[in-house]
Amino acid sequence: MDTTLSSPDKASVDITAPQRLRVIKRGxxxxxxxxxxxxxxxxxxxxxxxxxxxAASSRIRDFVHEATQSIVDTFLRRMPDGGTLHIEDIxxxxxxxxMRAGEQKVARAYVLYREEHARARQPQNGDIAKPHPSLNVTQADGTVRPLDLGRxxxxxxxxxxxxxxxxxxKIVDASLKNLYDGVSIDGVSQALTMTARTLVEKEPNYTYATARLLQDNLRREALSFxxxxxxxxYQEMADLYAPAFKAYIAKGIAFDxxxxxxxxxxLERLxxxxxxxxxxQFTYLGLQTLYDRYFLHHDDIRYELPQVMFMRVAMGLALNEDDREARAIEFYELLSSFDYMASTPTLFNAGTVKSQLSSCYLTTVPDQLDGIYGAIRDNAMLSKWAGGLGNDWTPVRALGSYIKGTNGKSQGVVPFLKVxxxxxxxxxQGGKRKGAVCAYLETWHLDVEEFLELRKNTGDDRRRTHDMNTANWxxxxxxxRVFDDEEWTLFSPSTCPDLHDLxxxxxxxxxxxxxxxxxxxQLKLFKRVKAKDLWRKMLSMLFETGHPWITFKDPCNLRSPQNHAGVVHSSxxxxxxxxxxxxxxxxxxxxGSVNLAQHIVDGELDGDKLKKTVKTAVRMxxxxxxxxxxAVPQAERSNFKxxxxxxxxxxxxxxLYKRGIAYAxxxxxxxxxxxMELISYHAIEASSDLAAERGRYQSFEGSLWSKGVLPIDSIANLAEERGADYIEVDTSTTQDWARLRDKVTSQGMRNSNVMAIAPTATISNICGVTQSIEPTYQNLFVKSNLSGEFTVVNAYMVNDLKERGLWDEVMINDLKYYDGSVQPIDRVPDDLKARYASAFEVEPKWLVEAAARRQKWIDQAQSLNLYIAGVSGKKLDVTYRMAWFRGLKTTYYLRALGATSVEKSTVDRGNLNAVGNADSGAAPSTQPAASPAASGASGEARGIDDFLSGKSGSGSRAPSAGDIDELGCEACQ
Structure with missing residues (x-):
């Protein structure tokens, strides 16, 4: 039982912290x-x-003081110049x-106390029930004991x-072969983990075993600290998590x-x-990601455990709640079950002394020198605290524009983008990850042609930005004009300033x-071009360098609930x-992101569970x-408004896998x-209910919400302004939207915007699911990221192949050979080939169609990567025109595989795997090569003119799965 001791009245020496002495703990x-x-x-x-x-007895208090002072004096006499002693010596x-004071009963209680804690710490003094006959383990304190086979x-x-x-x-036996006499205690755990991870490609469940073995190291590091x-x-953690949690809170506060x-x-309740x-429930990749990049650490020691981290985040989000404990437990349940996951900045910083929890910051850069550098300063401050940045550079005057103050001419936007x-x-971002920013420019800006080339590897390097993302607005x-093959005019915003806000x-x-x-x-500074020529250059640069992305200004504004309060200038x-x-x-x-897979029960979407998840998530x-x-006042002002x-x-x-549905x-x-309709319905209702509880957001009046215009209704605004000939969007519904419109107009909304689909690459790793709205990249691959290399295998595919008696060594080898694709393997049935088609095997039209159906329900946008195999100028043209025609607001990365082919072998592996066709002599199989756009690289594509006419692709390397995961910033992930 803990007792608070009052300080003794007399003290001849400082018993609390003699500066010359240090203590070695058991760990x-x-x-x-x-x-x-x-x-x-x-x-x-x-x-x-x-x-x-x-504790209140003066006799005992005096004895405690004198005994403590005597013990301190003993060590000071023993080590007058200072030194280090072990906790056992104390x-x-x-x-x-x-014993010397005759307090035998008390001494016996103390001895029992030591023995009890020694048992709790596992055998430390040779009390090993099943010692290894030849292998010894070096403990953290340098002592050597036999390997405890029982443990x-x-x-x-x-x-x-x-x-x-x-x-x-099998794991035990294989691990023992990799151990040597005198191995460290951490080395034993590492051997177990490495052995288990090598088996993942043959059986996906080994990823969970590997993660659980990894936790032995995590627990040792944190619990000893x-x-x-x-x-x-693992079983002992049922009793140890609670005291570890309390100790963690105390340590974390002490460390500031x-x-x-x-x-x-x-803390007892929590x-x-x-x-x-x-x-x-962690996969190996998920747990290692948490350990490397999320757990709090002090002096490079991680003292945060998984469930403690989730509770820390939950507490941080419940600080202002009336019943904080109940809400923290509610939030913890949602996070720790993987039903929902907060974004990376929230996981990093919730509950900490610097709680920068927001993901994204959007800025408009003014057309004055002090304003430009002020915006760059804001970028630095926001990036420092883990924010992803989108900068609108359209207001900055173009190259050749007149500068009144100096009577000179502007150098345009590009030199500032280099800064x-x-x-x-x-x-x-404190070494946690790369800072990342995306610059947006409207297509009528006179500098747009040079802007398109910012990521090229050729040309004047002073006018190149190799690390920054770019996007067309x-x-x-x-x-x-592209559809109608008409001319397009480029202007400088210094002479056409109002275009930016229209x-x-x-x-x-x-x-x-x-x-x-x-x-x-009347206007002298301009340039006239063919709209199709500029469009071709936009697509060719997108293919060649991966940038600029293509995003659409008008649907973002015409469907914005806040179009009464300003303009959306960028994403x-x-x-x-x-x-x-x-x-x-x-x-x-x-x-934050709902884990849709967690809401599929018996092959169907569980609407009641989804409603509960969404309600709590919106509150968080x-x-x-x-x-x-x-970090900057403009952000605080905007966010509260x-x-x-x-x-x-x-x-x-x-x-889709759980429902047995093919992506295509x-x-x-x-x-x-x-x-998406269900998520939208419940999210809007949750925000409206919060408005009834907490009040409407300040700028609600005049918004589309206040007029009863919900996201599904705002499609009509876009169709009216754009023209019916230029848009085709499905507008069917299944929910009672009339009821919700009435609620929103009467109660209001707590939030101006409620939905946006982010990439989620990193938090999807944590939860062990595919990221965001993406198709599976490959069914079997080695993922390389900041946490190392991880074998990832599609467990759904493996289980289906097992059910049909098709999962064996030959299948594993062929999947490796064909980069995780089942399409060339003859004995895989057609229905499984369709279900397990990977990203480049899904025609891009299906990606766009699915995105269009989601977009009609979303008040913001979605991070939509486009995967295009056999890429050609025509295919790119059709895909991006279709994205605009279907009413999408934005697109994200282009992942493209060129039309050229490279031989992989002179043996037809597909027929090798066909039953009864091992001696087939069919023609060699091929594998497409990738464009630099597939990895977002800045490489040069050869034959761009041929590419634009659909004749050729790039011959660069095939993209690795790790590329798809590491897109430069985790703010949205």
């Missing part, structure tokens, strides 16, 4: 000597024998002091519990890492809510007026955020706004529609 860590801990230990021994009143002196077997069998087709003894025990098994308000929670069984690029590289009028019919009217001014001589780093920006407001968005996202740390959030989804492909199918398109 090997070294800490400053603290004599007050001796006082506490002796007092606890008296309490154990004489009851709670012992406990020996305490026991000796009690090794316990760890492995615990790790494999409940997993089918996993053989624990927290002074709980030196090591613990955790918000001191966390100590005000009922500790009891931690569910150690949820540690068992932005280098700033993003320099400010790397395309008006509808330009796309109409969209739809108003933009078209003013733009044509400016064009007339060029014809009558963000990952193209899913569409919020207003101005000189006074930096738009902010807070992201809304809380971020009030708790968030804002409009309160936008972005609820998205991940695991869409997993949900009308059924998948329909599921994309109905699943």
């Amino acid at each position: 090997g860590d070294v800490a400053a000597f603290d004599g007050s801990k001796i006082s506490v230990a002796i007092t606890k021994a008296f309490i154990a024998t004489e009851g709670d009143n012992a 406990q020996d002196q305490v026991e000796l002091a009690l 090794v077997e316990t760890l492995v069998f615990d790790a494999c519990e409940g997993l089918t087709n996993v053989e624990p003894q 927290l002074d709980i025990v030196d090591e613990a098994t 890492q955790l918000d001191p308000q966390l100590a005000e929670f009922d 500790g009891a809510a931690l569910d150690h069984t949820r540690d068992a 932005v690029n280098d700033t993003a590289v320099a400010v790397n 395309v008006p509808d009028l330009f796309m109409k 969209y739809g019919a108003a933009f078209e009217k003013r733009y044509t007026e400016y064009e007339e001014m060029t014809r009558n001589g 963000n780093l990952c193209t899913e955020i569409t919020l207003n920006t101005s000189a006074d407001e930096i738009a902010v968005c807070n992201l 996202l809304d809380n971020v706004i009030d708790i968030n740390y804002y 409009h309160r936008p959030v972005g609820l998205g989804l991940m695991g869409f492909q997993d949900a 199918s009308q059924e998948a398109v329909e599921f994309s529609d109905t699943s």
Whole structure:
């Protein structure tokens, strides 16, 4: 029982912390000597024998003080110049002091206390039930003991519990072959982990066993640092998580890492809510990702465990709730079950002293020198705290524009973008990950042609930005001119400043007026081009360098709920955020994603569970706004005024697998529609209910919401302004939207924007599902990212092949040979080939169609990667025109495989795997090569002129799966 001791009135020496002494803990860590801990230990021994009143006894208090002082004096005499002693030496002196004073009963209680804790820490003194006959293990303190085979077997069998087709003894036997006499205790754990991970390609369930074995290292590191025990098994964590959690909160606050308000929670109640069984649901990739990049650490020691991290995030998001404990437990349940996951900045920083929880920041750069460099400074400050950035550069005057102050001419946008690029590289978010920014420019800007070439590897390097992302902000009028094969005029914003803030019919009217001014001589600075020629250059640069991405200005504005309060001038780093920006407001968005796969029950979408998840998720996202740390005042002002959030989804492909649906199918398109409709319905209702509870957002009046115009209704605005000939969108519904419209108009909305689908690459890794709305990249591959290399195999595919008796060594080898594709393998049935088609085997029309069905329900946008095999100019042209025609707001990365082929072998592996055709002599199989766009690289594609006519592709390397995961920034992930 803990007892608070009052300080003794007399003290001849400082018993709390003699500066010359250090203590070696059992885990090997070294800490400053603290004599007050001796006082506490002796007092606890008296309490154990004489009851709670012992702490108040003056006799005992005097004895405690004198005994403690005597022990401190002993060590100071022993080491007058300072030194290091072991924790066991201190406990020996305490026991000796009690015996010398005749306090046998108290001494016995202290001895029992030591023995109890020694048992809890696992055998330390040769008490090994099953010692290895020849292998010894070097402990953290340098001592050597026999390898405890019993503990090794316990760890492995615990790790494999409940997993089918996993053989624990196989892991034990193989691991022992990789050990040597004198191996470190960490080396034993590493050997177990490495052995298990090599088996993943043959049986996907080994990834869970590997993750559980990895946790042995995690527990040892954290629990010993927290002074709980030196090591613990998975089963023992049922009792150890609660005390570890309390110790963690205390340590984190002492280290100035955790918000001191966390100590005000009922830690007993929250500790009891931690569910150690949820540690068992991690994949190896997911857990290693958390360890490397998310867990709090001190002096490079991770002292945060998985369930503790989720509770820390939950507490951080519940700080302002009335019943904080109940809400924290509710939030914890959602996060730890993987039903929903917060974005990376929220996972990084919730509950810490610097709670920068927001994901995305959008800025507009003004056309003055101090404003430009002020915007670059804002970039640096926002990037420092893990924000992804989208900059609108359209207002900055073009090359050759007149500068009144100097009577000179402008160098245009590009030189400033070079500074932005280098700033993003320099400010790397505390070493956690790269800083990242995307620059947007409207297609009518006179510098747009040079802007398109920013990522090229040739040309003047002073006018290149090799690390920064770029995106075209395309008006509808330009796309109409492309469709109609008409001319397009480029202007400088210094002479046409109002174009930046206009969209739809108003933009078209003013733009044509400016064009007339060029014809009558009123405007001198302009350039006229063929719209199709500029479009071709946009597509060729996208193919060649991966940039600029293509995003559409008018649907973002015409369908914006906030078009009464300003203009959407750009999107963000990952193209899913569409919020207003101005000189006074930096738009902010807070992201999180529903794990759709977790809501498929018996092959069907569980609407009731989804409703519950979405309701809690929207509340968590809304809380971020009030708790968030804002690095610049414009962001705080904007976020409190409009309160936008972005609820998205991940695991869409997993949900299709669970339903037995192929991505390239009308059924998948329909599921994309109905699943997003449910998320939209419940998210809007949740925000409206929050408005009834907490109040409407400040700028609600005049919004589309206030007029009863929901996202599905705003499609009519786009169709009216663009013209019916230029849009085709399905507008069918299944929910009671009339009821919800009435609720929204009467109650209002808590948030100006509610939905946005982010990439989720990293948090999807944590949850062990496919990212966002993506198709499976490959069915079997080795993923390389910042955490290392991981074998990833499509468990759904493996299970289906097992059911049909097709999973064997030959199948594994052929999948490796064909880069995870089942299409060339003859004995795989056609229905499985369709279901397990990988990203480049799904025609891009299906990606666009599914995205269009989602877009009709979303008040912001979605990060839509496009995968195109056999790429040609015509195919790119058709795909991106289709994206615009279907009403999409934005697109993201282009992943392209060229039309050229490279021989892989002179043996037809597909027929080798065909039953009864092992001696077939068919022609060699081929594998397509990739364009640089496939990895977002800045490589040069050869034969661009041929490419544009559909004759040739690039001959660069095939993209690795790791490329798809590492898109430069995790703010949205």
